[in-house]
Amino acid sequence: MSSFWQNLDKFPRFLISVLIGFFLTTFKAIFKQLKSPASKIGLLITSTTIILIIYTIIKKMTGIE
Structure with a gap:
């Protein structure tokens, strides 16, 4: 049961890293287009x-x- 709570504690960090990765890849493509x-x-x-x-x-x- 403790591993469940440890995994649950890691979720916000995972969510933030996924969102940052999404925006970085999106903006990189947009900035390439703006040349x-x-x-x-x-x-x-x-x-x-x-x-x-x-x-x-x-x-x-x-x-x-």
Whole structure:
């Protein structure tokens, strides 16, 4: 039973390391794409579109006018 609690104590550290690894790999790919001006414009348009879509969906779901 003590090994169960030891494993449970390790979980937050594991979760944090997985999240950091996810963001590092994601940002590394994004920064590679930002080296050319055409990619910067495409990434800006894509991210703006995604943010506007999410904003509109949340606005409609909550009934905010």
